[in-house]
Amino acid sequence: MSTQVPKEPETEEVETDPVVKSAQDRRIREKAERTARERVKTDEAPDLEGEDTRVIKVFRYDPEVPEKQEPRFDEFHVPFDKGMTVLDALMYARDTYDSSLTFRHSCRQAVCGSDALFVNGSQRLGCQTQLGDLDEPIRIEPLPHQDVVKDLVVDMQHFYEQMEAVDPFFDPDDLPADEMAEQAQTRANREKIKMSTRCIWCGACMSSCNIAAGNNDYLGPAAINKAYRFAMDEREGSDKKRERIEIIERENGVWRCQTQFSCTEVCPKDIPLTEHIQALKREAVKENLKFW
Amino acid sequence: MSQSFNRGLVEDFGRWREFSAGMWAWVFHKFTGWVLVGYLFTHIAVLSTALSGPAAYTNTITTLEGLLVVRVLEVGLLAVAVFHMLNGSRLLLVDLGVGLERQDVSFYASLILTGAIVVASVPTFMAGVSL
Ligand code: HEM
Ligand code: SF4
Ligand code: FES
Numbered sequence: 204m205s206t207q208v209p210k211e212p213e214t215e216e217v218e219t220d221p222v223v224k225s226a227q228d229r230r231i232r233e234k235a236e237r238t239a240r241e242r243v244k245t246d247e248a249p250d251l252e253g254e255d256t257r258v259i260k261v262f263r264y265d266p267e268v269p270e271k272q273e274p275r276f277d278e279f280h281v282p283f284d285k286g287m288t289v290l291d292a293l294m295y296a297r298d299t300y301d302s303s304l305t306f307r308h309s310c311r312q313a314v315c316g317s318d319a320l321f322v323n324g325s326q327r328l329g330c331q332t333q334l335g336d337l338d339e340p341i342r343i344e345p346l347p348h349q350d351v352v353k354d355l356v357v358d359m360q361h362f363y364e365q366m367e368a369v370d371p372f373f374d375p376d377d378l379p380a381d382e383m384a385e386q387a388q389t390r391a392n393r394e395k396i397k398m399s400t401r402c403i404w405c406g407a408c409m410s411s412c413n414i415a416a417g418n419n420d421y422l423g424p425a426a427i428n429k430a431y432r433f434a435m436d437e438r439e440g441s442d443k444k445r446e447r448i449e450i451i452e453r454e455n456g457v458w459r460c461q462t463q464f465s466c467t468e469v470c471p472k473d474i475p476l477t478e479h480i481q482a483l484k485r486e487a488v489k490e491n492l493k494f495w
Numbered sequence: 496m497s498q499s500f501n502r503g504l505v506e507d508f509g510r511w512r513e514f515s516a517g518m519w520a521w522v523f524h525k526f527t528g529w530v531l532v533g534y535l536f537t538h539i540a541v542l543s544t545a546l547s548g549p550a551a552y553t554n555t556i557t558t559l560e561g562l563l564v565v566r567v568l569e570v571g572l573l574a575v576a577v578f579h580m581l582n583g584s585r586l587l588l589v590d591l592g593v594g595l596e597r598q599d600v601s602f603y604a605s606l607i608l609t610g611a612i613v614v615a616s617v618p619t620f621m622a623g624v625s626l
Contacts, residue, residue, distance in 0.1 A: 266498035274500060324513035350499035358499055413518070462589050464517025464598060477517075478595045485592065 231267055238268050238303055249299060255283045257334055259292050261304065262344040265353050268303075274351070276342070277301070283334060289322055289343060290329035293355075306355035313471055316403030319410070320355055321346055326407035326469040346410040362406045365423050369430040369450055376440025392437045399432040399479055401472040408466035408476055420455040424466035424476040427457055431479040434486065445490065452487035460484070516599035520582055527579040534572055560623045570620050574613045581605035 259279050265271035279296035290308055297304040307317040311330045318329040321344040323337050334341065349357035379386065408424040409415050415423045422430075430451045434444050451457050457480055466476040514522070541559070545552035559565045585601045588594055594601065 264500050266500070274502075324510045345502075347502065350501050352499050413521075461521055462517065462586065462598075463521045464515060468515045468517070475595065477589075477598075478592065481590060481592050481595065484590070 235268055238270075251280055251282055256280045257283045257292065258340045259289075259296065260340045260342045261293070261296065261355070262342075262351075263304075263354055264351050265303070265305075277304075278340070285335065287334045288330050289320065289327070289332045289334055289337075289341070290318055292334055292341070293329060293343065303354075305353045314403060316405035319346055319405035319407040319471070320344065321410070326411045328405060328407070328471045331471050346406060348410050348416045349406070357406075359406055361419065362409055362423070362425070363404075365409070365426040366404065366429055368422060369426045369433075370443075370447060371426075371429045371433070373433060373436070373438070374440055374443040375438055376442050386438050388436065388438055392435075396432055396435050398472075398474050399428050399435070401474055402428055402432075403472060405471060407469045407471060411465040411469045413463055413465065414459050414461055418455065418459060421459045422451065422456050424460075424470075424480065427451055427460075427483060428474055428476050428479050431483055434483065448483075448487050448490045451483055452490075457484045457487060516602045520585070520598075520602040520605075523578060524582050524586070527575045527582075530572075530575045531579060534575075566620050566623055570613060570617060573616055573620070574609055577612050578605060578609040581608055 257280075259281060260276045261279060262274065263271055263277050264274040279292075279300055281292045281295045281299075288311075290306075290311060293304065293306055294308075297306075306320070306329070308329065309315040309317050313328050313331045316328075319326060320329050321342075322329070322332055323342055326346060329343075343355065345351045345355045345357045349359065349362070352358050375386065402425055404425065406425065408428075412421075412424060415421045430447055433439050434447045434451075439447075460477070460480045462477055462481070464477050467474075467478070470476055541555060544555040582602065582605045585598070585605055588601065589598055
């Protein structure tokens with residue numbers, strides 16, 4: 204399906220129905236009607252007789268549609284091709300059966316981090332997970348421990364706030380005398396932080412963490428990894444590094460990690476998160492010993 | 496956003512089948528740690544009977560050891576203590592940042608070693624004390 208849909212001229216919104224109180228009411232009613240129409244459409248599903256199909260069970264919830272206010276699972280039968288991903292299956296289900304099926308995706312190649320889902324009990328990227336590797340029925344749910352906005356879409360706000368909390372930017376304290384001077388890094392140091400730079404902000408790690416689930420203030424693996432990425436960069440200024448270590452060694456920082464390795468297990472970019480958290484714990488201890 | 500849905504913590508224990516090595520190690524370590532704390536109290540209570548004289552203490556021990564349940568529980572206690580020690584050493588390595596990419600292997604090794612030691616100890620415990 205092409206995303207290059209030609210823009211239709213915007214139509215003026217005219218209030219014709221006197222019964223309708225507000226535009227919001229009208230939109231909600233229209234949406235409900237649309238959903239009802241789409242339901243009917245499901246009955247004329249394509250004939251998949253004799254085809255190799257897979258069953259996906261997808262979590263559904265929509266606060267604006269009365270029938271979907273109570274969360275439930277919908278089953279979709281999708282034709283299976285070798286190489287097909289969970290995201291492909293979801294897109295097929297949406298395009299064929301129910302256009303109201305909602306999920307985030309963009310790059311389809313594990314780069315944008317928008318389609319972290321809870322598939323068969325573990326956090327994975329839809330676009331990176333082969334349908335063929337999963338046992339049926341394939342359960343697709345929104346990421347646990349985040350509020351569900353609609354279907355598979357969760358509220359990522361808290362995750363982003365935790366990421367911002369560690370000052371995720373480069374700061375060498377002072378600018379170099381020559382503004383155009385290259386701020387080079389040794390190869391060894393680049394290797395040290397290489398994996399930590401790969402984070403795509405998908406939130407899978409945070410969602411898998413048992414500690415983060417019980418303590419909303421815990422920074423979480425991704426944010427700590429982000430702090431590692433800058434604190435371990437030899438070009439970071441020493442003042443900034445001390446400031447950063449102070450942030451991560453607070454009550455809800457690195458010390459909350461109980462080395463369960465769940466985050467490391469689910470990270471789609473294979474970042475050794477626990478290793479980085481442990482390294483920062485030692486770094487925090489070293490930093491404190493300096494003042495003795 | 497008008498409204499959102501909080502699914503709570505339900506899936507935490509519901510997904511135990513999906514737990515990986517590190518998560519199991521954590522669960523077992525917490526469990527064994529607290530069992531050991533519990534045992535500490537029992538241990539003090541039993542030893543305290545010695546305050547009423549050697550005979551009372553000997554009597555307590557022979558009575559307890561005469562019970563099969565107690566001997567079975569002792570095997571369990573050994574299992575709990577050995578696992579906690581071995582996995583505790585594993586956690587020490589994890590804290591030092593040693594071999595983190597092989598932490599699952601060291602967890603399985605702790606389990607197997609615990610099993611072996613416990614099995615080897617069964618005859619000794621089942622024989623009980625002869626006084
Ligand atoms: C050689 C013996 C022992 C070793 C090597 C050891 C090691 C450890 C380590 C490394 C931890 C921290 C786990 C973490 O990072 O979360 C721990 C936790 C714990 N240990 Fe031990 N331990 C030993 C003996 C004991 C004994 C005798 C008791 C009971 C009296 C005990 C009770 C506990 C408890 C309750 C915890 C959990 C604390 C918590 O909730 O965080 N341990 N042990
Ligand atoms: S660390 Fe890994 S799992 Fe966590 S947000 Fe980044 S890419 Fe996703
Ligand atoms: S769609 Fe971009 S990461 Fe999956």
